[in-house]
Amino acid sequence: MLLVxxxxxxxxxxxxxxxxxxxxxxxxxxxxxxxxLIGSNGAGKSTLLNAIAGVFRCDSGRISLNGEDVTSQAxxxxxxxxxxxxxxxxxxxxxxxxxxxxxxxxxxxxxxRSLARGVTNAARERFCAELEPLGIGxxxxxxxxxxxxxxxxxxxxxxxxxxxxxxSLLLLDEHTASLDPxxxxxxxxxxxxxxxxxELTTLMVTHNMEHALRYGSRLVMMHQGRVVLDVSGxxxxxxxxxxxxxxxxxxxxxxxxxxxxxxx
Amino acid sequence: xxxxxxxxxxxxDEGLLYGFVALGVWITFRVLDFxxxxxxxxxxxxxxxxxxxxxxxLNPFLATAVAGGAGLLAGLCTGxxxxxLHINALLAGILMMSGLYxxxxxxxxxxxxxxxxxSSVFDLTQHALGTDKLLNSILFCGVLALAVVLLFTWFLxxxxxxxxRATGDNEQMIRGLGVNTDAMKMIGLSLGNxxxxxxxxxxxxxxxxxxxxxxxxxxxxxxxxxxxxxALVRVRGVGPAMAAVVFxxxxxxxxxxxxxRAGLGPSNLKLVTAAxxxxxxxxxxxxxxxxxxxxxxxWIPRHVxxxxxx
Numbered sequence: 001m002l003l004v005x006x007x008x009x010x011x012x013x014x015x016x017x018x019x020x021x022x023x024x025x026x027x028x029x030x031x032x033x034x035x036x037l038i039g040s041n042g043a044g045k046s047t048l049l050n051a052i053a054g055v056f057r058c059d060s061g062r063i064s065l066n067g068e069d070v071t072s073q074a075x076x077x078x079x080x081x082x083x084x085x086x087x088x089x090x091x092x093x094x095x096x097x098x099x100x101x102x103x104x105x106x107x108x109x110x111x112x113r114s115l116a117r118g119v120t121n122a123a124r125e126r127f128c129a130e131l132e133p134l135g136i137g138x139x140x141x142x143x144x145x146x147x148x149x150x151x152x153x154x155x156x157x158x159x160x161x162x163x164x165x166x167x168s169l170l171l172l173d174e175h176t177a178s179l180d181p182x183x184x185x186x187x188x189x190x191x192x193x194x195x196x197x198x199e200l201t202t203l204m205v206t207h208n209m210e211h212a213l214r215y216g217s218r219l220v221m222m223h224q225g226r227v228v229l230d231v232s233g234x235x236x237x238x239x240x241x242x243x244x245x246x247x248x249x250x251x252x253x254x255x256x257x258x259x260x261x262x263x264x
Numbered sequence: 265x266x267x268x269x270x271x272x273x274x275x276x277d278e279g280l281l282y283g284f285v286a287l288g289v290w291i292t293f294r295v296l297d298f299x300x301x302x303x304x305x306x307x308x309x310x311x312x313x314x315x316x317x318x319x320x321x322l323n324p325f326l327a328t329a330v331a332g333g334a335g336l337l338a339g340l341c342t343g344x345x346x347x348x349l350h351i352n353a354l355l356a357g358i359l360m361m362s363g364l365y366x367x368x369x370x371x372x373x374x375x376x377x378x379x380x381x382x383s384s385v386f387d388l389t390q391h392a393l394g395t396d397k398l399l400n401s402i403l404f405c406g407v408l409a410l411a412v413v414l415l416f417t418w419f420l421x422x423x424x425x426x427x428x429r430a431t432g433d434n435e436q437m438i439r440g441l442g443v444n445t446d447a448m449k450m451i452g453l454s455l456g457n458x459x460x461x462x463x464x465x466x467x468x469x470x471x472x473x474x475x476x477x478x479x480x481x482x483x484x485x486x487x488x489x490x491x492x493x494x495a496l497v498r499v500r501g502v503g504p505a506m507a508a509v510v511f512x513x514x515x516x517x518x519x520x521x522x523x524x525r526a527g528l529g530p531s532n533l534k535l536v537t538a539a540x541x542x543x544x545x546x547x548x549x550x551x552x553x554x555x556x557x558x559x560x561x562x563w564i565p566r567h568v569x570x571x572x573x574x
Protein backbone atom coordinates (compact mmCIF):
# COMPACT_ATOMS: atom_id res chain seq x y z
CA MET A 1 0.00 0.00 0.00
CA LEU A 2 1.93 3.06 1.22
CA LEU A 3 5.61 2.35 1.62
CA VAL A 4 8.03 5.03 2.80
CA UNK A 5 11.66 3.91 2.77
CA UNK A 6 14.51 5.78 4.53
CA UNK A 7 13.16 9.18 3.56
CA UNK A 8 15.37 12.19 4.31
CA UNK A 9 14.49 15.84 3.79
CA UNK A 10 16.60 18.84 4.77
CA UNK A 11 15.27 22.35 4.48
CA UNK A 12 17.64 25.25 3.69
CA UNK A 13 20.70 22.95 3.45
CA UNK A 14 24.04 24.60 3.98
CA UNK A 15 22.59 27.71 5.65
CA UNK A 16 22.27 28.72 9.30
CA UNK A 17 18.57 27.87 9.01
CA UNK A 18 19.29 24.26 8.04
CA UNK A 19 16.62 21.93 9.42
CA UNK A 20 16.65 18.18 9.02
CA UNK A 21 12.92 17.50 8.98
CA UNK A 22 13.00 13.80 8.09
CA UNK A 23 15.87 11.44 8.96
CA UNK A 24 15.92 8.12 7.16
CA UNK A 25 12.27 7.66 8.02
CA UNK A 26 10.55 4.42 7.06
CA UNK A 27 6.88 3.60 7.40
CA UNK A 28 4.60 0.98 5.87
CA UNK A 29 0.87 1.46 5.97
CA UNK A 30 -1.42 -1.46 5.11
CA UNK A 31 -4.68 -1.05 3.17
CA UNK A 32 -7.53 -0.02 5.46
CA UNK A 33 -5.27 1.12 8.29
CA UNK A 34 -6.17 4.36 10.08
CA UNK A 35 -2.89 5.72 11.43
CA UNK A 36 -2.81 8.62 13.86
CA LEU A 37 0.46 10.53 13.79
CA ILE A 38 1.62 12.54 16.79
CA GLY A 39 4.79 14.31 17.86
CA SER A 40 5.98 17.62 19.21
CA ASN A 41 6.39 20.72 17.04
CA GLY A 42 9.10 20.24 14.44
CA ALA A 43 8.95 16.44 14.65
CA GLY A 44 8.39 16.31 10.88
CA LYS A 45 4.75 15.18 10.81
CA SER A 46 3.55 17.75 8.29
CA THR A 47 6.77 17.37 6.30
CA LEU A 48 6.05 13.66 6.00
CA LEU A 49 2.51 14.33 4.77
CA ASN A 50 3.77 16.92 2.29
CA ALA A 51 6.45 14.53 1.06
CA ILE A 52 3.87 11.77 0.53
CA ALA A 53 1.57 14.20 -1.28
CA GLY A 54 4.46 15.34 -3.47
CA VAL A 55 4.57 19.01 -2.48
CA PHE A 56 8.38 18.78 -2.71
CA ARG A 57 10.98 16.19 -3.61
CA CYS A 58 13.00 14.54 -0.87
CA ASP A 59 16.80 14.37 -0.66
CA SER A 60 16.89 10.60 -0.54
CA GLY A 61 14.62 7.64 0.04
CA ARG A 62 11.65 6.18 -1.78
CA ILE A 63 7.88 6.53 -1.60
CA SER A 64 5.63 4.00 -3.25
CA LEU A 65 1.89 3.81 -3.37
CA ASN A 66 -0.01 0.71 -4.48
CA GLY A 67 3.29 -0.76 -5.61
CA GLU A 68 4.05 2.20 -7.86
CA ASP A 69 7.13 4.31 -7.19
CA VAL A 70 5.87 7.88 -6.86
CA THR A 71 9.06 9.40 -5.40
CA SER A 72 9.61 11.80 -8.28
CA GLN A 73 6.03 12.08 -9.51
CA ALA A 74 4.53 15.60 -9.65
CA UNK A 75 1.95 16.53 -7.03
CA UNK A 76 -0.97 16.71 -9.46
CA UNK A 77 -0.07 13.32 -10.94
CA UNK A 78 -0.31 11.43 -7.68
CA UNK A 79 -3.34 13.43 -6.54
CA UNK A 80 -5.52 10.85 -8.25
CA UNK A 81 -4.84 8.43 -5.44
CA UNK A 82 -4.24 10.85 -2.54
CA UNK A 83 -6.86 13.08 -0.90
CA UNK A 84 -5.95 15.76 1.64
CA UNK A 85 -7.65 17.83 4.28
CA UNK A 86 -5.61 20.73 5.59
CA UNK A 87 -5.46 22.46 8.96
CA UNK A 88 -6.65 25.77 7.52
CA UNK A 89 -10.19 25.34 6.15
CA UNK A 90 -9.37 28.03 3.57
CA UNK A 91 -6.68 25.84 1.98
CA UNK A 92 -9.08 23.07 1.03
CA UNK A 93 -11.76 25.21 -0.63
CA UNK A 94 -12.10 27.92 -3.27
CA UNK A 95 -14.16 30.78 -1.75
CA UNK A 96 -15.69 32.05 -4.98
CA UNK A 97 -17.01 28.69 -6.18
CA UNK A 98 -20.18 26.96 -5.08
CA UNK A 99 -20.61 23.83 -2.97
CA UNK A 100 -21.84 21.79 -5.94
CA UNK A 101 -18.92 22.97 -8.08
CA UNK A 102 -16.50 21.81 -5.37
CA UNK A 103 -18.06 18.35 -5.30
CA UNK A 104 -18.04 18.18 -9.11
CA UNK A 105 -14.31 19.01 -9.13
CA UNK A 106 -13.60 16.48 -6.37
CA UNK A 107 -15.58 13.73 -8.10
CA UNK A 108 -13.08 13.96 -10.97
CA UNK A 109 -10.00 13.66 -8.77
CA UNK A 110 -7.06 12.61 -10.88
CA UNK A 111 -9.06 12.39 -14.09
CA UNK A 112 -8.76 14.54 -17.22
CA ARG A 113 -11.16 17.49 -17.37
CA SER A 114 -13.48 17.51 -20.34
CA LEU A 115 -15.78 20.06 -21.90
CA ALA A 116 -18.80 18.25 -20.49
CA ARG A 117 -21.12 20.16 -18.19
CA GLY A 118 -19.59 20.39 -14.71
CA VAL A 119 -22.70 20.08 -12.58
CA THR A 120 -25.49 17.99 -14.08
CA ASN A 121 -28.86 17.34 -12.45
CA ALA A 122 -27.90 13.72 -11.82
CA ALA A 123 -24.69 14.85 -10.11
CA ARG A 124 -26.65 17.36 -8.04
CA GLU A 125 -28.89 14.59 -6.68
CA ARG A 126 -25.86 12.55 -5.78
CA PHE A 127 -24.24 15.54 -4.03
CA CYS A 128 -27.42 16.11 -2.01
CA ALA A 129 -27.36 12.48 -0.92
CA GLU A 130 -23.72 12.83 0.15
CA LEU A 131 -24.29 16.07 2.09
CA GLU A 132 -27.65 15.37 3.66
CA PRO A 133 -26.37 12.94 6.35
CA LEU A 134 -24.09 15.71 7.69
CA GLY A 135 -27.20 17.37 9.05
CA ILE A 136 -25.76 20.87 8.67
CA GLY A 137 -27.94 21.95 5.76
CA UNK A 138 -25.22 22.04 3.09
CA UNK A 139 -27.51 20.03 0.82
CA UNK A 140 -29.93 22.98 0.85
CA UNK A 141 -27.21 25.43 -0.19
CA UNK A 142 -25.63 23.70 -3.18
CA UNK A 143 -25.27 26.96 -5.10
CA UNK A 144 -23.86 29.01 -2.21
CA UNK A 145 -20.27 30.24 -2.62
CA UNK A 146 -18.03 28.32 -0.22
CA UNK A 147 -16.63 31.65 1.02
CA UNK A 148 -19.91 32.08 2.92
CA UNK A 149 -19.44 28.86 4.93
CA UNK A 150 -17.95 28.63 8.43
CA UNK A 151 -14.65 26.87 9.10
CA UNK A 152 -16.38 23.76 10.40
CA UNK A 153 -18.73 23.61 7.41
CA UNK A 154 -15.77 23.95 5.07
CA UNK A 155 -13.88 21.12 6.78
CA UNK A 156 -16.99 18.93 6.59
CA UNK A 157 -17.27 19.73 2.87
CA UNK A 158 -13.56 19.02 2.35
CA UNK A 159 -13.99 15.62 4.02
CA UNK A 160 -16.91 14.78 1.73
CA UNK A 161 -14.80 15.97 -1.23
CA UNK A 162 -11.95 13.72 -0.10
CA UNK A 163 -14.21 10.66 0.03
CA UNK A 164 -16.49 11.28 -2.96
CA UNK A 165 -14.06 9.47 -5.22
CA UNK A 166 -12.42 6.88 -3.02
CA UNK A 167 -8.71 7.72 -2.71
CA SER A 168 -6.03 5.11 -2.03
CA LEU A 169 -4.79 7.29 0.80
CA LEU A 170 -6.36 10.04 2.89
CA LEU A 171 -4.02 12.57 4.50
CA LEU A 172 -5.39 14.65 7.36
CA ASP A 173 -3.07 17.40 8.54
CA GLU A 174 -4.35 18.58 11.95
CA HIS A 175 -7.65 19.22 10.22
CA THR A 176 -9.49 20.04 13.46
CA ALA A 177 -6.79 22.23 15.02
CA SER A 178 -8.15 25.57 13.86
CA LEU A 179 -11.76 24.86 14.89
CA ASP A 180 -13.46 25.61 18.21
CA PRO A 181 -13.63 22.56 20.54
CA UNK A 182 -17.27 21.76 19.85
CA UNK A 183 -16.88 21.95 16.08
CA UNK A 184 -13.58 20.05 16.29
CA UNK A 185 -15.38 17.22 18.12
CA UNK A 186 -18.07 17.11 15.41
CA UNK A 187 -15.50 17.06 12.61
CA UNK A 188 -13.41 14.33 14.20
CA UNK A 189 -16.56 12.20 14.65
CA UNK A 190 -17.46 12.84 11.02
CA UNK A 191 -13.91 11.92 9.99
CA UNK A 192 -14.17 8.63 11.86
CA UNK A 193 -17.49 7.71 10.25
CA UNK A 194 -16.31 8.70 6.74
CA UNK A 195 -13.10 6.68 7.12
CA UNK A 196 -15.04 3.65 8.41
CA UNK A 197 -17.79 3.86 5.83
CA UNK A 198 -15.42 4.07 2.85
CA GLU A 199 -12.71 1.92 4.50
CA LEU A 200 -10.13 4.57 3.70
CA THR A 201 -6.46 4.09 4.35
CA THR A 202 -5.75 7.16 6.46
CA LEU A 203 -2.83 9.06 7.91
CA MET A 204 -4.00 11.65 10.45
CA VAL A 205 -1.66 14.15 12.04
CA THR A 206 -3.00 15.50 15.32
CA HIS A 207 -1.79 17.45 18.32
CA ASN A 208 -4.52 15.97 20.42
CA MET A 209 -3.23 12.81 22.13
CA GLU A 210 -6.70 11.81 23.22
CA HIS A 211 -7.91 11.87 19.61
CA ALA A 212 -4.80 9.97 18.58
CA LEU A 213 -5.67 7.23 21.08
CA ARG A 214 -9.43 7.13 20.62
CA TYR A 215 -9.45 7.07 16.84
CA GLY A 216 -7.59 4.94 14.36
CA SER A 217 -6.19 1.45 14.40
CA ARG A 218 -2.54 2.39 14.79
CA LEU A 219 -0.58 5.16 16.46
CA VAL A 220 2.80 6.47 15.30
CA MET A 221 4.85 8.97 17.29
CA MET A 222 7.56 11.00 15.58
CA HIS A 223 10.45 12.90 17.06
CA GLN A 224 13.15 14.83 15.22
CA GLY A 225 12.31 13.29 11.88
CA ARG A 226 12.15 9.69 13.08
CA VAL A 227 9.47 7.25 14.15
CA VAL A 228 9.96 6.69 17.89
CA LEU A 229 6.79 4.77 18.74
CA ASP A 230 4.57 2.57 16.58
CA VAL A 231 1.72 0.69 18.25
CA SER A 232 -1.45 -0.84 16.88
CA GLY A 233 -4.41 -3.03 17.72
CA UNK A 234 -4.76 -4.29 21.29
CA UNK A 235 -1.49 -2.71 22.37
CA UNK A 236 -2.68 0.71 21.21
CA UNK A 237 -6.01 0.21 22.98
CA UNK A 238 -4.15 -0.18 26.33
CA UNK A 239 -2.28 3.13 25.96
CA UNK A 240 -3.29 6.23 27.92
CA UNK A 241 -2.16 9.82 27.45
CA UNK A 242 0.25 9.41 30.37
CA UNK A 243 1.68 6.26 28.77
CA UNK A 244 2.28 8.23 25.60
CA UNK A 245 4.12 10.95 27.48
CA UNK A 246 6.21 8.37 29.29
CA UNK A 247 6.97 6.65 26.01
CA UNK A 248 7.93 9.96 24.45
CA UNK A 249 10.32 10.81 27.29
CA UNK A 250 11.85 7.34 27.20
CA UNK A 251 12.29 7.27 23.41
CA UNK A 252 13.33 10.85 22.91
CA UNK A 253 15.50 10.97 26.02
CA UNK A 254 14.15 14.31 27.11
CA UNK A 255 11.36 15.83 29.18
CA UNK A 256 8.04 16.30 27.51
CA UNK A 257 7.60 20.06 27.38
CA UNK A 258 4.36 20.67 25.53
CA UNK A 259 1.82 20.78 28.36
CA UNK A 260 -1.02 21.80 26.05
CA UNK A 261 -1.60 18.15 25.22
CA UNK A 262 -2.47 17.54 28.88
CA UNK A 263 -5.00 20.33 28.86
CA UNK A 264 -6.85 19.18 25.76
CA UNK B 265 -29.99 65.94 -24.54
CA UNK B 266 -29.40 66.41 -28.24
CA UNK B 267 -25.69 66.61 -27.48
CA UNK B 268 -25.78 63.56 -25.24
CA UNK B 269 -27.49 61.23 -27.65
CA UNK B 270 -24.72 60.91 -30.25
CA UNK B 271 -22.18 60.67 -27.45
CA UNK B 272 -24.22 57.89 -25.88
CA UNK B 273 -24.50 55.86 -29.09
CA UNK B 274 -20.83 56.45 -29.80
CA UNK B 275 -20.01 55.17 -26.30
CA UNK B 276 -22.13 52.05 -26.85
CA ASP B 277 -20.17 51.34 -30.03
CA GLU B 278 -16.75 51.94 -28.44
CA GLY B 279 -17.81 50.16 -25.27
CA LEU B 280 -18.58 47.04 -27.29
CA LEU B 281 -15.43 47.32 -29.47
CA TYR B 282 -13.18 47.66 -26.43
CA GLY B 283 -15.46 45.41 -24.39
CA PHE B 284 -13.52 42.39 -25.65
CA VAL B 285 -10.38 43.87 -24.10
CA ALA B 286 -12.25 44.22 -20.80
CA LEU B 287 -13.48 40.61 -21.08
CA GLY B 288 -9.97 39.38 -21.85
CA VAL B 289 -8.52 41.29 -18.91
CA TRP B 290 -11.38 39.97 -16.75
CA ILE B 291 -10.41 36.40 -17.60
CA THR B 292 -6.76 36.86 -16.67
CA PHE B 293 -7.12 39.26 -13.71
CA ARG B 294 -10.37 38.06 -12.18
CA VAL B 295 -10.83 34.41 -13.16
CA LEU B 296 -7.19 33.38 -13.21
CA ASP B 297 -5.98 35.98 -10.67
CA PHE B 298 -3.02 36.59 -12.98
CA UNK B 299 -1.91 40.22 -13.45
CA UNK B 300 -1.22 39.91 -17.16
CA UNK B 301 0.46 42.85 -18.87
CA UNK B 302 0.82 41.02 -22.21
CA UNK B 303 -2.44 42.74 -23.16
CA UNK B 304 -0.62 45.97 -24.08
CA UNK B 305 1.23 44.02 -26.77
CA UNK B 306 -1.53 41.67 -27.91
CA UNK B 307 -3.99 44.48 -28.64
CA UNK B 308 -1.76 46.09 -31.31
CA UNK B 309 -0.74 42.58 -32.41
CA UNK B 310 -4.37 41.86 -33.26
CA UNK B 311 -4.64 45.20 -35.02
CA UNK B 312 -1.43 44.66 -36.97
CA UNK B 313 -2.28 41.12 -38.08
CA UNK B 314 -5.81 42.06 -39.14
CA UNK B 315 -4.68 45.19 -40.99
CA UNK B 316 -1.82 43.53 -42.85
CA UNK B 317 -3.93 40.54 -43.89
CA UNK B 318 -6.87 42.67 -45.00
CA UNK B 319 -4.54 45.01 -46.92
CA UNK B 320 -3.13 41.89 -48.59
CA UNK B 321 -6.61 40.97 -49.76
CA LEU B 322 -7.67 38.33 -47.24
CA ASN B 323 -11.34 38.10 -46.27
CA PRO B 324 -11.74 40.50 -43.32
CA PHE B 325 -13.69 37.97 -41.21
CA LEU B 326 -10.91 35.45 -41.66
CA ALA B 327 -8.30 38.14 -40.99
CA THR B 328 -10.04 39.08 -37.73
CA ALA B 329 -10.13 35.43 -36.67
CA VAL B 330 -6.41 35.06 -37.45
CA ALA B 331 -5.77 38.21 -35.38
CA GLY B 332 -7.53 36.55 -32.44
CA GLY B 333 -5.46 33.43 -33.03
CA ALA B 334 -2.25 35.46 -32.86
CA GLY B 335 -3.39 36.71 -29.46
CA LEU B 336 -4.02 33.13 -28.31
CA LEU B 337 -0.43 32.25 -29.18
CA ALA B 338 0.98 35.34 -27.43
CA GLY B 339 -0.97 34.46 -24.26
CA LEU B 340 0.29 30.90 -24.48
CA CYS B 341 3.87 32.23 -24.58
CA THR B 342 3.29 34.32 -21.44
CA GLY B 343 1.86 31.26 -19.72
CA UNK B 344 4.82 29.17 -20.75
CA UNK B 345 7.33 31.77 -19.55
CA UNK B 346 5.54 32.03 -16.20
CA UNK B 347 4.83 28.37 -15.48
CA UNK B 348 7.66 26.47 -17.14
CA LEU B 349 10.49 29.00 -16.90
CA HIS B 350 9.29 30.18 -13.46
CA ILE B 351 9.36 33.87 -14.33
CA ASN B 352 7.17 36.07 -12.11
CA ALA B 353 3.75 36.79 -13.62
CA LEU B 354 4.25 40.55 -13.95
CA LEU B 355 7.71 40.15 -15.45
CA ALA B 356 6.51 37.46 -17.88
CA GLY B 357 3.88 39.91 -19.14
CA ILE B 358 6.36 42.77 -19.37
CA LEU B 359 8.82 40.63 -21.34
CA MET B 360 6.11 39.61 -23.78
CA MET B 361 4.73 43.14 -24.08
CA SER B 362 8.18 44.50 -24.79
CA GLY B 363 9.02 41.76 -27.27
CA LEU B 364 5.68 42.10 -29.02
CA TYR B 365 6.43 45.75 -29.80
CA UNK B 366 9.15 44.61 -32.20
CA UNK B 367 6.99 41.75 -33.45
CA UNK B 368 4.19 44.20 -34.26
CA UNK B 369 6.59 46.47 -36.15
CA UNK B 370 7.88 43.46 -38.06
CA UNK B 371 4.34 42.31 -38.89
CA UNK B 372 3.41 45.72 -40.27
CA UNK B 373 6.83 46.57 -41.74
CA UNK B 374 6.34 50.12 -40.46
CA UNK B 375 4.73 51.81 -37.47
CA UNK B 376 1.21 51.88 -38.95
CA UNK B 377 -0.89 50.37 -41.71
CA UNK B 378 -3.87 52.22 -43.17
CA UNK B 379 -6.96 50.42 -44.48
CA UNK B 380 -8.09 52.85 -47.13
CA UNK B 381 -9.41 51.12 -50.23
CA UNK B 382 -10.24 47.75 -48.72
CA SER B 383 -13.39 46.39 -47.10
CA SER B 384 -13.51 45.76 -43.37
CA VAL B 385 -15.92 43.45 -41.53
CA PHE B 386 -17.97 46.56 -40.85
CA ASP B 387 -18.13 47.52 -44.54
CA LEU B 388 -19.23 44.01 -45.47
CA THR B 389 -21.94 43.73 -42.80
CA GLN B 390 -23.15 47.26 -43.48
CA HIS B 391 -23.40 46.44 -47.16
CA ALA B 392 -25.31 43.25 -46.40
CA LEU B 393 -27.69 44.77 -43.88
CA GLY B 394 -27.99 48.18 -45.51
CA THR B 395 -28.08 50.01 -42.19
CA ASP B 396 -26.46 53.15 -40.90
CA LYS B 397 -22.69 52.85 -40.24
CA LEU B 398 -22.81 53.35 -36.47
CA LEU B 399 -25.90 51.21 -35.97
CA ASN B 400 -24.32 48.44 -38.02
CA SER B 401 -21.16 48.54 -35.95
CA ILE B 402 -23.19 48.35 -32.72
CA LEU B 403 -25.25 45.45 -34.07
CA PHE B 404 -22.21 43.51 -35.28
CA CYS B 405 -20.16 44.03 -32.12
CA GLY B 406 -23.21 43.49 -29.92
CA VAL B 407 -23.99 40.12 -31.49
CA LEU B 408 -20.32 39.14 -31.28
CA ALA B 409 -20.10 40.23 -27.62
CA LEU B 410 -23.25 38.28 -26.80
CA ALA B 411 -21.79 35.21 -28.51
CA VAL B 412 -18.52 35.58 -26.58
CA VAL B 413 -20.32 36.00 -23.24
CA LEU B 414 -22.53 32.97 -23.89
CA LEU B 415 -19.60 30.87 -25.12
CA PHE B 416 -17.49 31.70 -22.04
CA THR B 417 -20.43 31.20 -19.69
CA TRP B 418 -20.78 27.72 -21.10
CA PHE B 419 -17.03 27.07 -21.01
CA LEU B 420 -16.54 28.24 -17.43
CA UNK B 421 -19.21 25.76 -16.29
CA UNK B 422 -17.62 22.74 -17.95
CA UNK B 423 -15.27 20.46 -16.00
CA UNK B 424 -12.32 22.18 -17.69
CA UNK B 425 -13.79 25.61 -16.92
CA UNK B 426 -14.31 24.72 -13.26
CA UNK B 427 -10.67 23.65 -13.02
CA UNK B 428 -9.62 26.92 -14.67
CA ARG B 429 -11.65 29.01 -12.22
CA ALA B 430 -10.38 27.00 -9.27
CA THR B 431 -6.79 27.65 -10.43
CA GLY B 432 -7.44 31.35 -9.89
CA ASP B 433 -9.41 30.83 -6.68
CA ASN B 434 -7.34 28.21 -4.84
CA GLU B 435 -4.48 26.79 -6.86
CA GLN B 436 -3.30 24.46 -4.09
CA MET B 437 -6.72 22.85 -3.78
CA ILE B 438 -7.28 22.12 -7.45
CA ARG B 439 -3.72 20.82 -7.84
CA GLY B 440 -4.53 18.51 -4.94
CA LEU B 441 -7.46 17.25 -7.01
CA GLY B 442 -5.10 16.25 -9.79
CA VAL B 443 -5.33 19.22 -12.13
CA ASN B 444 -2.24 20.49 -13.92
CA THR B 445 -2.53 24.15 -12.92
CA ASP B 446 0.30 25.16 -15.28
CA ALA B 447 -1.85 24.00 -18.19
CA MET B 448 -4.86 25.86 -16.78
CA LYS B 449 -2.88 29.11 -16.61
CA MET B 450 -1.73 28.68 -20.20
CA ILE B 451 -5.30 28.05 -21.36
CA GLY B 452 -6.64 31.05 -19.43
CA LEU B 453 -3.92 33.41 -20.64
CA SER B 454 -4.45 32.22 -24.21
CA LEU B 455 -8.18 32.83 -24.10
CA GLY B 456 -7.81 36.24 -22.44
CA ASN B 457 -5.21 37.46 -24.91
CA UNK B 458 -7.15 35.98 -27.80
CA UNK B 459 -10.09 38.22 -26.91
CA UNK B 460 -7.81 41.24 -26.56
CA UNK B 461 -6.26 40.63 -29.98
CA UNK B 462 -9.73 40.12 -31.47
CA UNK B 463 -10.62 43.54 -30.10
CA UNK B 464 -7.41 44.99 -31.58
CA UNK B 465 -8.34 43.56 -34.97
CA UNK B 466 -11.84 45.06 -34.79
CA UNK B 467 -10.65 48.45 -33.56
CA UNK B 468 -8.10 48.68 -36.39
CA UNK B 469 -10.89 48.07 -38.90
CA UNK B 470 -13.26 50.50 -37.19
CA UNK B 471 -10.71 53.33 -37.15
CA UNK B 472 -9.26 52.47 -40.53
CA UNK B 473 -5.68 51.83 -39.46
CA UNK B 474 -3.47 49.82 -37.13
CA UNK B 475 -0.78 51.57 -35.15
CA UNK B 476 2.07 50.13 -33.10
CA UNK B 477 1.15 52.42 -30.21
CA UNK B 478 -2.55 51.55 -30.09
CA UNK B 479 -2.14 49.24 -27.09
CA UNK B 480 -0.89 51.88 -24.71
CA UNK B 481 -3.01 52.02 -21.57
CA UNK B 482 -5.20 49.08 -22.59
CA UNK B 483 -4.76 47.26 -19.26
CA UNK B 484 -5.77 50.25 -17.21
CA UNK B 485 -8.73 50.87 -19.52
CA UNK B 486 -9.74 47.23 -19.19
CA UNK B 487 -9.39 47.32 -15.42
CA UNK B 488 -11.39 50.55 -15.24
CA UNK B 489 -14.18 48.86 -17.23
CA UNK B 490 -14.16 45.83 -14.92
CA UNK B 491 -14.23 47.97 -11.78
CA UNK B 492 -16.99 50.22 -13.11
CA UNK B 493 -19.03 47.20 -14.15
CA UNK B 494 -18.62 45.51 -10.78
CA ALA B 495 -19.43 48.70 -8.89
CA LEU B 496 -22.53 49.58 -10.91
CA VAL B 497 -24.04 46.12 -11.38
CA ARG B 498 -23.91 43.80 -8.40
CA VAL B 499 -24.32 40.30 -9.78
CA ARG B 500 -23.44 36.72 -8.94
CA GLY B 501 -22.33 34.09 -11.44
CA VAL B 502 -19.85 34.24 -14.28
CA GLY B 503 -22.32 35.03 -17.09
CA PRO B 504 -23.83 38.11 -15.42
CA ALA B 505 -20.35 39.17 -14.28
CA MET B 506 -19.16 39.19 -17.91
CA ALA B 507 -22.24 41.15 -18.99
CA ALA B 508 -21.45 43.65 -16.22
CA VAL B 509 -17.90 43.99 -17.55
CA VAL B 510 -19.20 44.86 -21.04
CA PHE B 511 -21.57 47.37 -19.45
CA UNK B 512 -18.62 48.80 -17.48
CA UNK B 513 -16.74 49.19 -20.75
CA UNK B 514 -19.64 51.27 -22.11
CA UNK B 515 -19.74 53.46 -18.97
CA UNK B 516 -15.98 53.94 -19.16
CA UNK B 517 -16.16 55.10 -22.78
CA UNK B 518 -19.05 57.37 -21.87
CA UNK B 519 -17.04 58.97 -19.06
CA UNK B 520 -14.11 59.47 -21.43
CA UNK B 521 -16.35 61.05 -24.07
CA UNK B 522 -17.94 63.38 -21.52
CA UNK B 523 -14.53 64.32 -20.14
CA UNK B 524 -13.36 65.21 -23.66
CA ARG B 525 -16.53 67.21 -24.25
CA ALA B 526 -15.97 69.04 -20.97
CA GLY B 527 -12.73 70.34 -22.43
CA LEU B 528 -10.21 67.86 -21.11
CA GLY B 529 -7.33 67.40 -23.53
CA PRO B 530 -6.94 63.93 -25.10
CA SER B 531 -3.38 63.86 -23.78
CA ASN B 532 -4.70 63.84 -20.21
CA LEU B 533 -6.96 60.82 -20.68
CA LYS B 534 -4.52 58.17 -19.51
CA LEU B 535 -3.82 60.08 -16.31
CA VAL B 536 -7.55 60.51 -15.68
CA THR B 537 -8.12 56.80 -16.26
CA ALA B 538 -5.24 55.82 -13.99
CA ALA B 539 -6.61 58.12 -11.28
CA UNK B 540 -10.09 56.64 -11.77
CA UNK B 541 -8.79 53.10 -11.28
CA UNK B 542 -6.68 54.14 -8.29
CA UNK B 543 -9.62 55.81 -6.57
CA UNK B 544 -11.96 52.92 -7.30
CA UNK B 545 -9.47 50.42 -5.90
CA UNK B 546 -8.67 52.40 -2.76
CA UNK B 547 -12.22 53.43 -1.80
CA UNK B 548 -12.96 50.13 0.00
CA UNK B 549 -9.80 50.57 2.07
CA UNK B 550 -10.63 54.16 2.98
CA UNK B 551 -14.15 53.16 3.96
CA UNK B 552 -12.78 50.65 6.44
CA UNK B 553 -12.29 52.78 9.55
CA UNK B 554 -9.96 50.24 11.11
CA UNK B 555 -7.59 50.39 8.15
CA UNK B 556 -4.03 51.30 9.11
CA UNK B 557 -3.96 53.22 5.84
CA UNK B 558 -6.19 55.83 7.45
CA UNK B 559 -3.44 57.22 9.62
CA UNK B 560 -1.85 58.54 6.44
CA UNK B 561 -5.11 60.32 5.69
CA UNK B 562 -5.63 61.93 9.09
CA TRP B 563 -6.26 65.23 7.37
CA ILE B 564 -9.50 63.90 5.93
CA PRO B 565 -12.16 65.10 8.39
CA ARG B 566 -14.13 62.10 9.58
CA HIS B 567 -14.94 62.65 13.23
CA VAL B 568 -14.52 66.30 14.04
CA UNK B 569 -12.46 66.91 17.22
CA UNK B 570 -11.87 63.19 17.70
CA UNK B 571 -8.99 62.85 20.17
CA UNK B 572 -5.87 61.34 18.68
CA UNK B 573 -5.49 57.79 19.92
CA UNK B 574 -2.27 56.64 21.60
